[in-house]
Structure formats: C-alpha cells, structure tokens
Amino acid sequence: MSSSLTCTSLSFAWPDGTPVFDGLDVSFGPGRTGLVGVNGSGKTTLLKLVAGELDPTDGAVRVAGEVGYLPQNVTLDTALRVDEALGIAAKRAALHAIEAGDAAEEHFDTLGDDWDVEERALATLGELGLGHLGLDRGVGEVSGGESVLLRLAALLLGRPDVLLLDEPTNNLDLYARRRLYAAVASWPGILLVVSHDRELLDLVDQIADLRAGEITWYGGNFSAYEDALAVEQDAAERMVRVAEADLRKQKRELADAQMKLARRKRYGQKMWDSKREPKIVMGARKRAAQESAGKHRIMHEERLAEARERLDEAVDAVRDDDEIRVDLPYTAVPPGRDVLTLRDLEPAHGARVKGGFELRGPERVALVGRNGAGKTTLLRTIAGELEPVAGEARAHVPLRFLPQRLDVLDGGLTVAENVARFAPGATNNRIRARLARFLFRGARADQQAATLSGGERFRAALAALMLAEPAPQLLLLDEPTNNLDMASVHQLTTALESYEGALVVASHDLPFLQSLGITRWLLLEGGELTETTPEALTDPA
Structure with missing residues (x-):
C-alpha cells in the first residue's frame, strides 16, 4: 500500500482557547510539498499534530506508514554516542555479538534483516558531510548545524514513509545546506517541509499555502507559487x-x-x-x-x-502582510565614530583576531563561516557574555545581542512586560505605541512570550532590544532569519533598513545578507578572521 497522509475535520486550539484549526480537511500524497504561510498561521502546529506530538481537539490525522519528524530546534543528549543518536546502537551490538560467535536468538531478532546497518549508517553520514564523526564518537562537541544533520541522518536510516521537516536549514552553513538539498531532491516518499529557504522550496513539487486555517494548493515550486x-x-x-x-x-x-x-x-x-x-x-x-x-x-x-x-x-x-516600522533616531552613529575595537582577541574556542579590528560609524558587517567555526562564540565574547582567553573586545557605544535561541525573553511575561524590562523608564503607553510598530497591537502586546510562534517570538525579542534604553547603537544578530517565514524576513529587512546604528550579522542566508546593504564581509575559517566577498562564498569548494 502506498503511503498517504490525511487530516479529516481536524481542529486544534491552545489551552487558553485560541483556535488554530477548525475542521481542516487536507491530504498529502507522494512527492515533496512546501508548506508556507505567515508566522502564527499554524505550520509548525500542523507538523506536530501529524507527528503525534500534539493531540487534536477534534477530528483525526491518519497516516499510512511510518512518520519521521525533524523539529525546528534539535537538541541531542550530549552523553550519547553517534550510533545511539542514530538509533542503531542495539543493532550494532547484536551484529557484533553474532560476528563474535554468539548465536543467541535475541541478537537475530534485534538485527532482523539489517545486516548492512553499519555500512548504511556510515554512507548516510558521509552523504551529509558527517563522515568525520564515526559511530563510536560522543556527540558532546557536535555543533548546532551538525546536530540537525545528525538527526536527519537518523531519520533517513529509519526509512520513514512520511518525512516532516520544520525549518531544516536553520543553523546549517552553505556547505551543509547543499547536502540537505540533495537529500530532499532524492526523497522517494511523502515529504512535507516548512522553510523560509528559497533554494530548498524551489526543490518541491507543490506548495500548500496555509492561511486563516485553510490550505490553498499551488502546483510547482516556490518560484512558480510567487508568480501565481x-x-x-x-x-x-x-x-x-x-x-x-x-x-x-x-x-x-x-x-x-x-x-x-x-x-x-x-x-x-x-x-x-x-x-x-x-x-x-x-x-x-x-x-x-x-x-x-x-x-x-x-x-x-x-x-x-x-x-x-x-x-x-x-x-x-488582498494580502496585507504588514511591515515593521522603526523610527529610532537615538540609534544613529555618525560616520567615522569608533563603535567596536578588537585587540588580539582569542575567544574560548573558534577564530582568533590577530592584531586589531576596528568598526567605525554605521558599518554593516556580515560574519560568515562553516558550522562550528566559532561565529556564535565570537559574538557572545563581543557582547560580554563570555570571557576571552586573551586580548580584549571593547564596545564604545551601547550594544545589544540577539542570540539564536531568543533567550532574551521571559516566557512567563507578556510581550509588553518583556519590553518594559529593557526600558524601565518608559511609560506603558509609550511601550505599547512602540510595540504597535512591531505589529503587536492591542491584545497582541498582552500575549505571553511562551505562546508566540517562532516569527512572533523573534519580533518580540527584536522589539525588546531595539526599544531598550539606552538605545542600542550596535546590534549583534546571530542567525536572525531562523524560524522566519518569507513575510517576516521581509519585515526584518525593512526594520534593519531603517536602523541607523552599526550592525554585525552572523548568517548563512546570503540573499538576506545582500539585502541589508552589507559594507564588509568577514569569514571565520581555520581559526582566522579574514575579509572576503559575497562572490567568493557563492561557489564553495
């Protein structure tokens, strides 16, 4: 029987009564489907309902076959070995026992017909650029991008009939993204992917546009969808x-x-x-x-x-995907003013900054490099969250750092209360007026941060930092487009266009970086920080 995925009269509401779906009927057949929609429309919620991580309020999800699910945020137990993370440790143990002459029946039951499990695992790791890990190595030092690929490798080895991917290119560098693209392009079953990555969405066969709790279908890839x-x-x-x-x-x-x-x-x-x-x-x-x-x-x-x-x-x-409007005159930095100085900086791990590095005026710097090169460590060191091993990082203006995990927000507080933490001198009316420009109008400003979607959470965190007192004249952003839909990426770009301070952005999203008017490109590679160009990054070896 061919695999299939059907949602019948599917309804779901959050514990506070907020509805997400009300009687949704949709079916997905073999092929690659890109699920798109504005942040908060329910894309991640739908994947979780299909994966069984959430229970519907009403209706049913029926899947013919096994489901594999790659969530937005992948966390691995650092105590595991690679084979345990791949889910093949028991089979490997049984295989080694049989090869050593132990003919106990339980070993054959555990192994089944999977006699080439080690070869398949190593081949899959190699295809995803993880061949250097080996099956017996611990995963404690695996980077965020490698965690995603390792989890994907586990799914591929499990051979699910339905594969669900939620923002799979988050934290992946340019090289790892190409390997993921290849895996998606060759997927034989049902694949449902949520992503803001244009290249990835241009590999799908059809687009499912989720809006107001209903799905509209468009044949072809994302480019064809945009044209339609x-x-x-x-x-x-x-x-x-x-x-x-x-x-x-x-x-x-x-x-x-x-x-x-x-x-x-x-x-x-x-x-x-x-x-x-x-x-x-x-x-x-x-x-x-x-x-x-x-x-x-x-x-x-x-x-x-x-x-x-x-x-x-x-x-x-007519779609009205509002734009963030930012008017922050106190963030302006005069041309030539010293903003940031790095002197022989050596972070705890990652790239060293030999000699000096100066950031002056409202420069816009792109920080690029492979996963694990040390971009996040460098930004955290500049922000003062980590002590350097040697050298110094000194900011000459007020700075704010927006990390990948968006942990600047307190999930138990509302959006307005979170902003008030960063601007204690601002009145409630002023906070709400400023939040409206970040699309948190009326009751939306009273939502708890823990209930926000990925894109909404990012907007709230960005609002908290940009509305902080004193006004930030240097913003450090770490992979800011992760978890954002296309409309939200456009909103972010618009917001940063009107920001008048200096900017340092670590990202693997080249189209996004190029839209920001980057003035300097810095590459972290081989433990060194060097100047580069976008042209040198578009065709990595």
Whole structure:
C-alpha cells in the first residue's frame, strides 16, 4: 500500500482557547510539498499534530506508514554516542555479538534483516558531510548545524514513509545546506517541509499555502507559487478598485433616489393640502406612492449592502502582510565614530583576531563561516557574555545581542512586560505605541512570550532590544532569519533598513545578507578572521 497522509475535520486550539484549526480537511500524497504561510498561521502546529506530538481537539490525522519528524530546534543528549543518536546502537551490538560467535536468538531478532546497518549508517553520514564523526564518537562537541544533520541522518536510516521537516536549514552553513538539498531532491516518499529557504522550496513539487486555517494548493515550486500569487494579487487589487467604484455608484444612486422620493413626498403633501382631488383618490395615491417608495428604498439599500459585501470580499482576497516600522533616531552613529575595537582577541574556542579590528560609524558587517567555526562564540565574547582567553573586545557605544535561541525573553511575561524590562523608564503607553510598530497591537502586546510562534517570538525579542534604553547603537544578530517565514524576513529587512546604528550579522542566508546593504564581509575559517566577498562564498569548494 502506498503511503498517504490525511487530516479529516481536524481542529486544534491552545489551552487558553485560541483556535488554530477548525475542521481542516487536507491530504498529502507522494512527492515533496512546501508548506508556507505567515508566522502564527499554524505550520509548525500542523507538523506536530501529524507527528503525534500534539493531540487534536477534534477530528483525526491518519497516516499510512511510518512518520519521521525533524523539529525546528534539535537538541541531542550530549552523553550519547553517534550510533545511539542514530538509533542503531542495539543493532550494532547484536551484529557484533553474532560476528563474535554468539548465536543467541535475541541478537537475530534485534538485527532482523539489517545486516548492512553499519555500512548504511556510515554512507548516510558521509552523504551529509558527517563522515568525520564515526559511530563510536560522543556527540558532546557536535555543533548546532551538525546536530540537525545528525538527526536527519537518523531519520533517513529509519526509512520513514512520511518525512516532516520544520525549518531544516536553520543553523546549517552553505556547505551543509547543499547536502540537505540533495537529500530532499532524492526523497522517494511523502515529504512535507516548512522553510523560509528559497533554494530548498524551489526543490518541491507543490506548495500548500496555509492561511486563516485553510490550505490553498499551488502546483510547482516556490518560484512558480510567487508568480501565481502575483497574478492573483493583481486580480484581487483590480477587484477592490471595481468594488470601490461600484460602492460609490450605489451610494450616489441611493442618495439620488432619496432626493426624488423627498420631492415626490413634498408634491403629494402639497396636493393633499390644496385638496385638488377627491380625498379617496389622494389617499389611494399616497398609499401607492409610499409602497413604491418603500420598495425603491429597499432595492437601493440592498444594492448598497451587496456592494459593501463585494468590497469586503475583494479586500479579504488582498494580502496585507504588514511591515515593521522603526523610527529610532537615538540609534544613529555618525560616520567615522569608533563603535567596536578588537585587540588580539582569542575567544574560548573558534577564530582568533590577530592584531586589531576596528568598526567605525554605521558599518554593516556580515560574519560568515562553516558550522562550528566559532561565529556564535565570537559574538557572545563581543557582547560580554563570555570571557576571552586573551586580548580584549571593547564596545564604545551601547550594544545589544540577539542570540539564536531568543533567550532574551521571559516566557512567563507578556510581550509588553518583556519590553518594559529593557526600558524601565518608559511609560506603558509609550511601550505599547512602540510595540504597535512591531505589529503587536492591542491584545497582541498582552500575549505571553511562551505562546508566540517562532516569527512572533523573534519580533518580540527584536522589539525588546531595539526599544531598550539606552538605545542600542550596535546590534549583534546571530542567525536572525531562523524560524522566519518569507513575510517576516521581509519585515526584518525593512526594520534593519531603517536602523541607523552599526550592525554585525552572523548568517548563512546570503540573499538576506545582500539585502541589508552589507559594507564588509568577514569569514571565520581555520581559526582566522579574514575579509572576503559575497562572490567568493557563492561557489564553495
């Protein structure tokens, strides 16, 4: 039987009653599907429901076959060996026991038909660029990107019928991403992937657009989806203009009709007062006129109501993915002003900065390099979270650091309360007015941080840092596009375009970095920090 995935009348709401799905019906067949939608639309929630990590409020999820799930944030037990992380330790032990002459039946039961388990495991690790790990090595020193690939290797070895990937390129460098792309391109079963990575989404066969609890299908990859969506939105905007013109017309016709009816009423009253006709005739005429006027008025009011309804429907079809608006004049840094100085800096591990490094004025620096090269360690050392082994890192202006894990937020506090922690002198009204610019309007500012989606959590963390007092004139961002949908990446880009301070961004997302107007590119490689260019990074060996 071929594998299949079906959601029937699927409903889900959070414990506080917030609905996510209400009677969703959707099926996924063989092939690669990209699941897209704005942050908070329920993409991750849907994957968790399919994977069995969440229970639906109502309805059912039916899967024919085994499910493999790669979550957004992969954590591995540092006490495990690689074979344990891959889930093959028991089979390896049974295989080695049999090879040593132990013919106990339980060894054969454990191994089954998987006699080449070690060869397959090593081959899979090699394909994902993890061949250097070996099966007996501990995973304690594995980097964040290698953790993702190791978890993916475990899924590939398990040969699931349905593979669910939630932002799989998070924390992956350019080299590791290419290996993941190859694994996705060759996947034979059902694959459902949530991602903001354009290259990855251009490998899928179809796009499922999740919006307002419903899925709309688009054939082809993400580029084809964007083209189709652009055509749809052009048509939707034209329909809004047509509906607006019709609404104006109906308002005019209703006003004209009311004026005519008012004139007729005045004329009828004049005839009544002058008693030019018999009373019974005038009474019949008055009743007929009132009846006709009532029908006429109702007709025009119905037309006006229908025009308003058509306009509402047309407006609903136009997407309004708001942009973050930032106006922070106190973040401005004059050209030439000293912002950051590094002197013979040697972090706890990773790259060394021989001699000196100066950051002046509102420069924008991209920090790139392989997973495990030490980008995060360098940023944390600059931010003062880690003590260097030698040398110094000195910031000459107020700085803020936004880490990958977004742990600057207290999950038990609301968005507004989190921002207040960073700006204790600001009034509640001022905080809420500023938060509105980060799309947390009204009750959204009172949401607990723990209930936010990945993109919403990022926006809240960015708001907390950028609205902090004193205003940050140096921002350090570590993989800021992780967990963000396309609309949120655009929002972030817009926010950073209006930020007037200095910027240091560690990222593997080259299109995002290029959109920021980067002025300097720094490469961490082989324990050294060197200047590079984006052209040198687009075709890694």
